[in-house]
Amino acid sequence: MAKSFERKHRIVVLGGGPGGYEAALAGTQQGAEVTLIERAGVGGAAVLTDVVPSKSLIATAGAVQAVRDAGRLGVQAFVPGGDGKPVRPEIAVNLAAVNKRLIAMAGAQSHDMLQSLEAAGVRVVQGEGRLDGPGAVLVSTNAGGTDFDRVEADTIVVAVGSRPRELDTAKPDGERILTWKQLYNLKAIPEHLVVVGSGVTGAEFANAYRTLGSEVTLVSSREQVLPGEDSDAALVIEREFTRLGMNVMSKARAQTVTRTKDGIVVELEDGRTVEGTHCLMAVGSIPNTQGLGLEEAGVTLTDSGHIEVNKVARTAVPSVYAAGDCTNFFPLASVASMQGRTAIMHALGDFVRPIDLRNVAANVFTYPEIATVGWNEHTLADASAMAKAVTHTVPLSVNPRAKMIGFTDGFVKLFAWEASGTVIGGVIVAHRASELIFPLALAVEHRLTVDQVASAFTVYPSMTGAITDAARALHKA
Numbered sequence: 042m043a044k045s046f047e048r049k050h051r052i053v054v055l056g057g058g059p060g061g062y063e064a065a066l067a068g069t070q071q072g073a074e075v076t077l078i079e080r081a082g083v084g085g086a087a088v089l090t091d092v093v094p095s096k097s098l099i100a101t102a103g104a105v106q107a108v109r110d111a112g113r114l115g116v117q118a119f120v121p122g123g124d125g126k127p128v129r130p131e132i133a134v135n136l137a138a139v140n141k142r143l144i145a146m147a148g149a150q151s152h153d154m155l156q157s158l159e160a161a162g163v164r165v166v167q168g169e170g171r172l173d174g175p176g177a178v179l180v181s182t183n184a185g186g187t188d189f190d191r192v193e194a195d196t197i198v199v200a201v202g203s204r205p206r207e208l209d210t211a212k213p214d215g216e217r218i219l220t221w222k223q224l225y226n227l228k229a230i231p232e233h234l235v236v237v238g239s240g241v242t243g244a245e246f247a248n249a250y251r252t253l254g255s256e257v258t259l260v261s262s263r264e265q266v267l268p269g270e271d272s273d274a275a276l277v278i279e280r281e282f283t284r285l286g287m288n289v290m291s292k293a294r295a296q297t298v299t300r301t302k303d304g305i306v307v308e309l310e311d312g313r314t315v316e317g318t319h320c321l322m323a324v325g326s327i328p329n330t331q332g333l334g335l336e337e338a339g340v341t342l343t344d345s346g347h348i349e350v351n352k353v354a355r356t357a358v359p360s361v362y363a364a365g366d367c368t369n370f371f372p373l374a375s376v377a378s379m380q381g382r383t384a385i386m387h388a389l390g391d392f393v394r395p396i397d398l399r400n401v402a403a404n405v406f407t408y409p410e411i412a413t414v415g416w417n418e419h420t421l422a423d424a425s426a427m428a429k430a431v432t433h434t435v436p437l438s439v440n441p442r443a444k445m446i447g448f449t450d451g452f453v454k455l456f457a458w459e460a461s462g463t464v465i466g467g468v469i470v471a472h473r474a475s476e477l478i479f480p481l482a483l484a485v486e487h488r489l490t491v492d493q494v495a496s497a498f499t500v501y502p503s504m505t506g507a508i509t510d511a512a513r514a515l516h517k518a
Contacts, residue, residue, distance in 0.1 A: 049074040050389060053178045053194040055170045055333070058085025059374040060364030061200035062154055064381035069161040071389045076192055077163050078170040078180055084151040086202050087374045090222040093150055094143040098224075099245060099406045101139050102252040105132055106408055113447035134253050137228045144225055172197065172334035175358045179334075196360055196388040199340075199348060200381060201333065203326040203366035211237070211298035211322055217305050218298055218320050221246060227319075231255045235307050235317035237295045239266040241405050243323035244278065247287060248407045257287045258315055260307060262294040267405060271418060271468045273434070274411045277450060278470075281408065290315070298322070328367040343369050352395035354384035362388060371398050399466075402482040404475040409451045412478035415466030415485040416456050431459045433514040437471060440510075441502040448472045455481070455491070455511040462490040462517055471504060480508055491515040 050073040054061045057079030068075040082089055109132065111118070119127035158165055168182035170192075178197060179189040205220035207213060215223045221242055232255065236247040239261030251257040259266065259282065266282065266289060267275040282289055294310045304318040328346045336342060341349040341357040348356055348363040350370060355362050362384035365377030379396055386393040399420075405411040421427045437443035437451040451470035458465055467481035484494050495512035499505045 051193060051195045052076070052198065052385065052388070053170070053192050053196075054078065054198045054200060055178065056085055056200035056202060056365070056367075057083040057154070057158075057165070058087050058200055058202050058365055058377060060377035060381035061085070061198065062158070062381070063378040064198045064200065064362075064364060064385050065158055065163045066161055067382045067385035068389075069163055071385065071391065073196075073385075073389065075163045076166060076194075077158060078166045078168055078178070080167065080169045082148075082151045083155040083158060083165065084147070085200075086204070086222070087377075088150050088154065089147050090225070092374050093147045094225055095221065095245065096406055097143045097146055098139065099249045099408075101134075102249040103408055105134060106252050108132055110447060134230060136230050136253070140225045140227065171332065172199075172338045172340075172361070174334075175338045175360045194360070196362065196385070198354075198381065198384050199330075199333070199335070199356075199361065199363040199367060200365045200377065201329040201367045203328045203372070205322070206325040206327050208298075208322065208324060210296060211320070213322060214300065217300050217318070218322065220322055224321065231317075231319040233258070233304070233317040233319070235260060235305065235315050235320045236323060237298065237307065237320060238323035238325070239263060239289075240269065240323065240325070241267065243321070245406050246321055246323065248278075248282065248285075251282070251285045251287045252408065256317075258317060259287060259289045260293050260295050260309070260315065261289065261291050264291055266291075267411070269419075270405060270411055271413065271454065273452070273454065274413075274468055274470045277409065277452075278405075278407050278411065281450065326366065326372070330367050350380070352397070353387040353393055354380040354396070355387065360388075370396075371401055371403075373401065373403055376401055400482070400486050402478050404478070406475070409448065409471050410469075410474035412469045412471075412474035413467070414478055414482045415464070417466050417468060420466075421456070429459060430456055430465065431515055432456050433511045435507045435511045435514070437504075437507065440504060440507045442504050442506065443471070445502065446472070453477075453507040453511050455508070455515060457491050457515050459517075462492060462515065463488050464491060464494060464512070467508075467511075469508075477504055477508070480505060 052068040052073045052075045054065050054077040065075050065077045122128040170178045170180045173179045178192045213220050234250050234255045235258045236243045237260045247257050247259045265275050266279050296310045297308045305320045307315040330346050339358045347369040350363050350368045364380035366372045402414040434454040438449040443449045454468040456466035464484040469477050491512040
């Protein structure tokens with residue numbers, strides 16, 4: 042009697058960024074046959090041109106800032122001058138060397154991720170793919186994209202990411218007018234960098250380059266920088282920008298950016314102009330969903346070109362899932378990773394918990410950082426739930442650890458439901474707030490009360506002590 046073999050579930054993943062990478066690993070862990078198609082390199086833009094290099098650049102700027110601020114702690118670096126008197130040396134930043142390190146680091150991370158996929162049994166194909174209906178993908182591995190191989194799939198995960206948005210009136214040239222992907226080609230610190238856009242990307246790079254030594258003008262169309270963040274947190278960052286000597290232009294919408302002989306000119310809608318040597322355009326991103334055969338396969342796209350997905354990363358087509366910045370979900374690498382894992386678990390019938398965006402922890406890598414999770418003043422107001430919530434803020438100026446390290450311009454803010462005391466959100470503005478938000482993320486995820494948070498021991502002295510202080514202040518007898 043012939044022995045029958047059960048065919049493995051076939052998964053094809055388009056894109057090797059955080060979402061595609063995690064989907065591929067999850068698929069092999071579940072015993073599926075997985076093919077991942079990536080045109081640039083495993084890790085995608087997040088590793089090669091976005092998160093890894095940008096946050097590494099910001100870390101370099103943070104090191105410079107720490108040296109400059111060391112005087113607050115009584116640490117002084119002086120060398121003797123010609124007359125024997127102490128002269129404080131300038132901090133030199135070799136941007137070419139910095140960028141070389143960032144690109145090398147990104148390449149090494151991409152290589153490590155590729156090895157992890159191959160070790161797990163994922164078939165990795167360098168090339169471009171597009172859907173051929175809901176159950177197959179056409180893969181091109183040649184430069185012209187004329188020869189295609191057809192790969193059958195039981196499940197398809199689209200994780201193709203996004204790219205910087207470009208304006209017709211401010212076309213990047215890679216030399217003077219730049220997107221954030223092109224910054225790493227610079228060989229020297231820009232003399233005067235004009236940053237158009239005061240969202241997360243614009244604020245982070247403006248902060249970093251000002252710290253590294255550039256004169257920086259931040260052109261913000263809104264009244265306050267970081268308009269999507271907690272208003273108190275954004276105020277702290279704007280105050281820090283001013284302390285650093287940055288020129289923040291509020292309610293100033295850029296109309297055109299043109300290149301001159303030695304630099305650039307930004308023309309504002311109100312007729313004012315700003316001259317600089319370089320311009321960074323940080324005006325959002327657009328999904329890489331064009332020409333992938335998505336709509337022909339029945340996948341629904343938004344007007345902006347993003348793929349519509351539900352809380353388990355499924356599209357309108359049962360066999361097609363999507364993850365990351367190409368979807369209409371939260372554009373964060375951590376969310377993309379969670380979407381990728383969730384998609385595979387759902388497709389293969391494993392237990393899956395739908396993704397709740399209110400449980401997502403996010404961070405703005407300025408100096409200080411802004412970390413958030415859960416409900417905030419914006420979402421509470423939009424849901425008309427402000428009256429049902431209570432909040433308490435602990436300024437870092439009263440935290441002993443913050444005083445010791447000389448970093449007191451920040452706070453911990455906690456949100457809870459008044460009736461139950463359940464923690465529903467938090468905002469932390471502090472040095473390395475990204476590392477401090479995790480206790481609040483756990484509290485929000487597992488619906489802990491302020492009393493439960495307050496009952497946990499924190500080290501004294503520590504920055505996390507401000508979290509339990511905020512929780513104790515919200516105790517209701």
